[in-house]
Structure formats: C-alpha cells, structure tokens
Amino acid sequence: MATEIKKIGILHGKENTFPQAFVEAVNKIAPKGIMAEAVQIDRVAQGETSGYAVIIDRISQDVPFYKAYLKNAALLGTSVINNPFWWSADEKFFNNALATQIGVPVPKTILLPSHVFPPDTNENSFRNLFGHFKWEANMETVGFPAYMKPHSGGGWKSVYKLNHLGDFYAKHPQTGQLVMLFQESIDFTDYFRCYCLDRKYVKIMAYEPRNPHHLRYVKENEGQANKKLMDTIHDYVLRLNHALGYDFNTVEFAVRDGIPYAIDFCNPAPDADVHSVGQENFDWVVENAAKMAIDRAKTFEEGKQNLTWGTYVQNSVVGLGINAPAAPVAEKTEKKPAAEKKAPVKKVATAKKAKTEEVK
Numbered sequence: 001m002a003t004e005i006k007k008i009g010i011l012h013g014k015e016n017t018f019p020q021a022f023v024e025a026v027n028k029i030a031p032k033g034i035m036a037e038a039v040q041i042d043r044v045a046q047g048e049t050s051g052y053a054v055i056i057d058r059i060s061q062d063v064p065f066y067k068a069y070l071k072n073a074a075l076l077g078t079s080v081i082n083n084p085f086w087w088s089a090d091e092k093f094f095n096n097a098l099a100t101q102i103g104v105p106v107p108k109t110i111l112l113p114s115h116v117f118p119p120d121t122n123e124n125s126f127r128n129l130f131g132h133f134k135w136e137a138n139m140e141t142v143g144f145p146a147y148m149k150p151h152s153g154g155g156w157k158s159v160y161k162l163n164h165l166g167d168f169y170a171k172h173p174q175t176g177q178l179v180m181l182f183q184e185s186i187d188f189t190d191y192f193r194c195y196c197l198d199r200k201y202v203k204i205m206a207y208e209p210r211n212p213h214h215l216r217y218v219k220e221n222e223g224q225a226n227k228k229l230m231d232t233i234h235d236y237v238l239r240l241n242h243a244l245g246y247d248f249n250t251v252e253f254a255v256r257d258g259i260p261y262a263i264d265f266c267n268p269a270p271d272a273d274v275h276s277v278g279q280e281n282f283d284w285v286v287e288n289a290a291k292m293a294i295d296r297a298k299t300f301e302e303g304k305q306n307l308t309w310g311t312y313v314q315n316s317v318v319g320l321g322i323n324a325p326a327a328p329v330a331e332k333t334e335k336k337p338a339a340e341k342k343a344p345v346k347k348v349a350t351a352k353k354a355k356t357e358e359v360k
Ligand SMILES: Nc1ncnc2c1ncn2[C@@H]1O[C@H](COP(=O)(O)OP(=O)(O)O)[C@@H](O)[C@H]1O
Pocket: 107, 147, 149, 153, 154, 155, 156, 157, 159, 183, 184, 185, 186, 187, 209, 210, 252, 254, 263, 264
C-alpha cells in the first residue's frame, strides 16, 4: 500500500442509497488512519495493487471487467468482500447440494440441461447426456407444482412456476441456454429474508414475496413467528454462510409446516436500497457493513492475502462424514426479539472452523 491510510472502497453500480450511506457511516466511526470512499479506478495492470485495504463489491456480477479487477486486487492483498474467486465459481445448484450436507432443509431439486446448445457445441457434444437423461422421470421425483429457475441467476429473472408437465414443455424453450433448476414448490405460510454480514451479524426480516416490490418487507408478521423457528432460522443462516464463505449475503426461507426451507441463498450483492428494504433494515445493513469493513481494515496486512473462504473449501463436509454439523459460534449484536437467541452449539464444528476459515 503506497499510503499509510488504510482505504476502504465500495464498488457499485446504479445503487443510490446504500453505497453513499456506507461511505458516510465508515467515515463517521472509523478510527484515525482508516477512511472510505467509492472505489476510483484509473488503471488496471497485472500485479499492481488496487490501493485499497478493503473493497466491498456490489456490482461485479454484472461487470466482468470488475470481476477481473477484483481478483487482481485480492491477489495483491485487498480484502475483497465477497471473495471474488468463490463468487465466480458459485451457483445455486451447488449451494443446494451443500445445504443437504450441512443439515439445512432445502426443496427437492434437480438440474436440467439447457434447452439450447451452448455456443460451438452440437449433438455430439452431448453424447454423455442425450439418450440417457430421463427428463420426465427426474421431474416426477420432484413433482408438480414446481419452480423452474436459473441455476445461476437472480432478480427473479426467468423464474417460472409450473403446474404440470405441459407447462414445462411450454416454458422450457423460453429459457434458451440457461441451465435450470427444477425444484419442489414450497407452499409456505411464512417467508423470511435474512441478511448475514461478516458471518456473525444476522437480521431476520419478514418478507412477503407475493406483494409488490415496495411492500414486501412486511411489518405485520414480525414478532408473530415463534422463538424456536427464529432460533432455527438464525442457526441455518450462519451454517450456510460459514460453509459458503460469504461475508455479505441474504438467505431466504419459505416456511411449510413449521420447517424453514432455504430457497435462495446465493445473493452476494443483495438488495439494500432504503426504498425497498425500509429504513430500519437499511440502517442495520449500513451500520454492520461499516463495522465489518473497519474490522477488516484493522486486521489488513500489507503484502498478504486477506481474503476469507468458506469452511467447505478446505474441510470437505463429505470427506469428514459430517451431515449435520452444528452452527459456528457467532456474536449476537442486534436488539432482537428474544426469539432470535441461538440454539446450543456443538463444539466440534466450531473448532474446525477456527482452523480453516481463513486462508492467508
Ligand atoms: N421452491 C420454491 N417454493 C416456493 N416459492 C419459490 C421457490 N423458488 C422460488 N420461489 C419464489 O420465487 C421467488 C424468486 O425465486 P428465487 O429463488 O429467490 O430467485 P432470485 O434469485 O431470482 O431471487 C422467491 O422469492 C419465491 O417467492
């Protein structure tokens, strides 16, 4: 780092409320020697540092140039949140598979080949698949109604609810080259969207996806859900984010018969706009994101790798024969419905986490 000041940068796109509030919050509470700003890029050259101790990435999913910029920055020491290598590799089918190994309920899910061949491929490229793949028998194991949605996607794009096989044949051609999940529909009584920052700050928000966008964060349901359910959701949120290695993520749950099923937990640049999440949730995200970034800047070591990874990367859940490890210990920060106290924690997973969480 050329300068002695440790700089925290936020890399963002069209967002107009969270990045600005984040910069302001950091600059208000950061100790001397740490400051925040919107990232400024005047050159990207191999092996050159970004000049930032910490970068919060809110946009690289839409801008491949930024993804490459962030990997180079991380290699040279910047603590990039979220880990750009892992984020590049991740997708929702893997996430669901991981959930089955760490004891978090997920809807029955199978993977479907794309309707249209990827570029530069033809029938011959698919000899391992065609003639073997049992489309209808696979779908029968999940049943109808079902959700069909991209294995790597977001923002409700190309999400279909299918009521019968005819629906599938009508809709699948519309998905083009997308690889789709075919997933059991959870007929839910409650739905929650949960922020998880720094793998320890958790905010559970009642959410009604069937409402128009600006009315989804519902107040009425809050507090109605019982303590046991809140504890379970809190535990699952931490399990998922520790295993996946995300420091800034949201996890959505649909509750059916008292069981929270994880629906969408691959949101490394989750919506944090004050106009959709509401003032209270917004303030919570700004405050905790600022705290996380300042902590990272404090522990930042020049010339070292300062990224964090998920526990599964080094600590294969399958290899260890762990099917339902306990959640890692995490700090409770927000004042919260008593309901969000955590369930007892088994020691085993915690000890492993300490050894494997950080790769330096
Ligand atoms: N298996 C499911 N059961 C019930 N509802 C679902 C299911 N999958 C998706 N949905 C509904 O569709 C919405 C969008 O799907 P989601 O997986 O969150 O995709 P995205 O990443 O695009 O937000 C969810 O918020 C939920 O309301």
